[in-house]
Amino acid sequence: MIDGHKPRSNGEDSPLTRPLSARPICRWGKEWAQRRAALAALLALLLAGCALPPLEGRHVSTAIQPAEARATPLGDALAPPKAAHPGQTGVYLLSDPAMTFAAWTHLARTAQRSLDLQYYIWYADRSGTLLLRELLDAANRGVRVRLLLDDQGTRQLDTQLAALHAHPNIAVRLFNPFMARDARWLGFLTDFDRANRRMHNKVIIADNQALISGGRNIGDSYFGATEGFLFSDLDILAVGSVVDEVSLGFDRYWQSDSAYPVHRILPVPDEPTVNRVRETLDFEADAIALDPHAGELMVAVRENYVIGQLLNGELSLEWAPTRLVIDPPTKGLGEHDPNDLLTLSLRDQLRPPLHSIDIISSFFVPTPTLTEDLATLARRGVRVRVLTNSLDATDMAPAHTGYARYRKPLLEAGVELYEMRRVAEEDPRPEGAGPFGSPATTLHAKAVVIDDRQVFIGSYNVDPRSVLLNTELGFVIDSPDLARAISHTFEMHVPTSAYRLVLEDGEIRWIERTDDGLTRHTREPGAGAIKRGMTWFFSLMPIEWLL
Incomplete structure (x- = not known):
């Protein structure tokens, strides 16, 4: 008897006299340990799901050789002014958004051998759709297209990019890609340092002879085909000595450890899906061309002011170091x-x-x-x-x-x-x-x-x-x-x-x-x-x- 009370006769210890290992808090501790283990397993699963695939076995490609570039319409048209300005670059300022869109479009249409493109953002809007179709058209006529996009700016383009990559003349790579396509925030959670580093470069290079580069991404806000904000921007059209340097820089990015072939990130579509996506792209681009909001862009494209004059030797280029x-x-x-x-x-x-x-x-x-x-x-x-x-x-x-x-x-x-x-x-x-x-x-x-x-x-x-x-x-x-x-x-x-x-x-x-x-x-x-x-x-x- 303790303090006048009989000892418990049901075989249980008092909560105060029960050994610590047998208290209810221990059961709670075991449950918490199990929950931590489950959480750790879930986190490991998330990390595994966000892990990037290996890069071994990527196809190696480089900018086309100078002799091949000179044999193109651009190379032929630019040979005389380049010879007259050795070591210099011919520059034309592109400030008007519709004119820039038209110059971009006709530069892509003029290409005969290669198109190399590097962009931070490519929107799935009017201008983005029209310019994707230009890349598909170029590939269909035999032009090799290499498209390198920062993956932060490719939202809503997965289906189109996978279908384009399936074309024998198109290769698409994503820079610092996200494996969780619908939850890209997981990439920042699991690999913040890499996910926080983005490729902000913007350039299109045609036949290693002419390029357009500057501040514009690809989207309606940058080309004026929008009812909202218009990004007042500045690009240049450049020909001459600097183009080879930019092509070399593109090759380095293309082969970098941040550039992943899109088929290693996205599901590979079957042939019926590829055909359907390409047909849809054609249909949507044709419909957009008739959209009043794209009217100014279409007028600029029909006039073909910049690239047409470049090919005819009539464009007033500023030649400078x-x-x-x-x-x-x-x-x-x-x-x-x-x-x-x-x-x-x-x-x-x-x-x-x-x-x-x-x-x-x-x-x-x-x-x-x-x-x-x-x-x-x-x-x-x-x-x-x-x-x-x-x-x-x-x-x-x-x-x-x-x-x-x-x-x-x-x-x-x-x-x-x-x-x-x-x-x-x-x-x-x-x-x-x-x-x-x-x-x-x-x-x-x-x-x-x-x-x-x-x-x-x-x-x-x-x-x-x-x-x-x-x-x-x-x-x-x-x-x-x-x-x-x-x-x-x-x-x-x-x-x-x-x-x-x-x-x-x-x-x-x-x-x-x-x-x-x-x-x-x-x-x-x-x-x-x-x-x-x-x-x-x-x-x-x-x-x-x-x-």
């Missing part, structure tokens, strides 16, 4: 030599500004280092102008957060800041508007002009993501005429298409110029409370290196 700057494909896996980055090549190729520097960048996150560099230039008397998107115009509010914190120190140093306004679709198109102003516009161009003598045009934004994570491609062109053309656009059209930022009593004001005069805004103009709240929220997070 031009150098390719490109990230190594190993950057896609974080295995690159930092000395090989485009950022360092660009620093070495661009002359130090003596009088002026104009920076056009859809995303502008200068970081403390570049902010101080630009401020130092401004204090020395160099005119520094920056054009980027306003909060209302941007399609990436977190990136605006990374820019906003540097506005005051830049303005205090004398840097001129302009933010592209979002122009309502019903507003009339400004007469003669250049590449930085058009209806329903958000800026997507990337360019730098030094002293009205040197130009950079490419895919590279002035932000940490372009420096550290994404692969990029661009061109440094020593051309006063091209530089002055872009600077002239800045002078003539930016003041009416963008807010000019000024400091008044230490606070930022946005000056808007309209036909009725000047309007001063005391907070981010055009942006609603939700978007301003989002930027405030993101400003609290340590994510600048991702922007």
